[in-house]
Amino acid sequence: MSNLSTQSYKGTRDYYPEEKRLQNYIFNIWRQVVEGFGYEEYGTPLLEPLELYTAKSGEELAGEQTYTFEDRGGRQVAIRPEMTPSISRMVAAKRQELSMPARLYSIANFMRYERPQRGREREFWQLNADLFGIEGPAADAEIIELSHAAIMKFGAKQDMFKVRVNNRALVEQLMTHFLGLDVIGSPMMTRLLDRKDKIPPEVFREQAIEIFGPQAAEGLPKLAKLINTHSLNELPEQVQNTPAMYDVMQVLELLKQKGITNAEFDVTLMRGLDYYTGTVFEFFDTSPENNRALFGGGRYDGLVGLFGVEPIATVGVGMGATTMQNFLEVHGLLPQLVSRTDVYIIAIDHTATAGADALARSLRKAGVRAELDITERKIDKQIKTASKKQIPFVAFVGGEELESGIYTVKNLIESTEQKADIDRMVTIVKDHRYDGDEDAVFEV
Numbered sequence: 389m390s391n392l393s394t395q396s397y398k399g400t401r402d403y404y405p406e407e408k409r410l411q412n413y414i415f416n417i418w419r420q421v422v423e424g425f426g427y428e429e430y431g432t433p434l435l436e437p438l439e440l441y442t443a444k445s446g447e448e449l450a451g452e453q454t455y456t457f458e459d460r461g462g463r464q465v466a467i468r469p470e471m472t473p474s475i476s477r478m479v480a481a482k483r484q485e486l487s488m489p490a491r492l493y494s495i496a497n498f499m500r501y502e503r504p505q506r507g508r509e510r511e512f513w514q515l516n517a518d519l520f521g522i523e524g525p526a527a528d529a530e531i532i533e534l535s536h537a538a539i540m541k542f543g544a545k546q547d548m549f550k551v552r553v554n555n556r557a558l559v560e561q562l563m564t565h566f567l568g569l570d571v572i573g574s575p576m577m578t579r580l581l582d583r584k585d586k587i588p589p590e591v592f593r594e595q596a597i598e599i600f601g602p603q604a605a606e607g608l609p610k611l612a613k614l615i616n617t618h619s620l621n622e623l624p625e626q627v628q629n630t631p632a633m634y635d636v637m638q639v640l641e642l643l644k645q646k647g648i649t650n651a652e653f654d655v656t657l658m659r660g661l662d663y664y665t666g667t668v669f670e671f672f673d674t675s676p677e678n679n680r681a682l683f684g685g686g687r688y689d690g691l692v693g694l695f696g697v698e699p700i701a702t703v704g705v706g707m708g709a710t711t712m713q714n715f716l717e718v719h720g721l722l723p724q725l726v727s728r729t730d731v732y733i734i735a736i737d738h739t740a741t742a743g744a745d746a747l748a749r750s751l752r753k754a755g756v757r758a759e760l761d762i763t764e765r766k767i768d769k770q771i772k773t774a775s776k777k778q779i780p781f782v783a784f785v786g787g788e789e790l791e792s793g794i795y796t797v798k799n800l801i802e803s804t805e806q807k808a809d810i811d812r813m814v815t816i817v818k819d820h821r822y823d824g825d826e827d828a829v830f831e832v
């Protein structure tokens with residue numbers, strides 16, 4: 389029999405401590421930012437009934453990308469490919485009890501059957517932040533502001549990315565009143581525009597001709613005009629002065645007031661999911677090395693109502709950890725991350741073993757994360773282990789140290805050494821967590 393493969397399932401990743409450290413760094417910053425806006429954490433099951441996604445997520449996500457199976461009881465279930473339908477279900481179930489507006493967030497993993505490529509995996513992690521119970525541009529602007537704050541908190545500058553804003557109601561009016569499409573053609577064109585940058589121009593044209601049918605001759609130049617529209621006042625007269633257009637204007641105005649200078653109207657931004665009803669937005673990396681969408685979201689006022697309760701106005705964002713990581717890498721914003729273990733304790737010889745054990749206990753009592761080497765290997769081997777694990781400090785314990793109560797403490801990151809008693813040692817290592825109680829970050 390051949391050996392079992394050590395590879396993880398296609399499109400998924402194993403997270404060894406080093407990768408998990410990086411992921412946690414991203415999660416911690418997200419958490420700090422969304423909690424700073426008053427969002428509260430929730431959780432949902434990994435499995436959901438398949439129909440939850442077929443109802444409104446759209447054909448691509450529900451039909452082609454969702455992992456589905458029949459459970460032993462004959463139910464069609466799906467591994468969650470996104471959070472939005474689950475959180476809508478939860479809110480609908482407690483429609484009366486929940487105090488509105490509800491600001492909710494989660495950090496969870498999802499699976500989609502996609503072709504793995506840069507920034508696209510089959511298992512990925514997302515921050516979801518959604519605001520339930522407020523209609524109108526102020527809520528949309530808050531979600532965009534929060535997303536903006538999340539990326540800035542990593543040290544980004546506003547010229548490193550762009551926020552593109554559009555509105556689904558506006559898109560619908562453009563499809564029907566300007567392009568002359570009907571209820572079948574309009575969503576087809578919306579989906580085609582969503583894929584515009586992913587397909588060759590000839591294919592885009594061919595498919596557009598197909599959607600327009602006999603009206604292709606008049607439709608194509610209008611479509612070209614639309615794609616080349618870069619500001620709200622260039623929009624065709626059919627949509628000028630409509631509520632949808634004012635909505636976009638107000639969102640952009642509010643963002644400006646909040647100090648966001650890199651947001652702009654983009655009539656070609658669609659967002660792939662069917663449930664959006666108003667504002668849609670996407671954050672894009674401006675680096676030529678990573679010119680792609682980072683994350684996005686929008687308003688979806690119709691989902692909660694699908695569960696048989698009175699609808700609730702909702703807007704939210706889904707932020708991927710992998711696209712965030714790629715962004716941070718490309719812009720040199722990833723800090724050097726070290727282990728959360730503060731100190732590695734080494735007994736100089738076997739007579740000091742019990743003393744080293746006692747030191748570890750005292751340090752832990754004082755809130756220090758202390759790992760004790762109990763292998764009795766050569767000291768240089770032990771130091772090497774600490775260094776490989778990226779533990780910032782090593783404390784040496786020998787007869788002399790036990791007698792005096794003064795230990796040699798070595799900072800492996802900065803190559804410095806000092807003598808300290810237990811109290812001082814506690815202060816030294818805690819001060820060097822650099823980032824409060826979060827994952828230790830070293831600015832070197």
Ligand code: HAM
Nearest residue numbers: 470472507508509512682683684685704705706708711
């Ligand atoms: P989405 O655009 O499908 O929206 O995904 C949002 C983000 O999740 C993406 O921009 C990306 O950062 C990340 N993401 C999605 N798929 C993958 C993948 N295969 N590999 C890695 N990262 C991925 C939604 O999911 C909406 N439910 C977001 C939302 C929340 N809208 C309102 N509230």
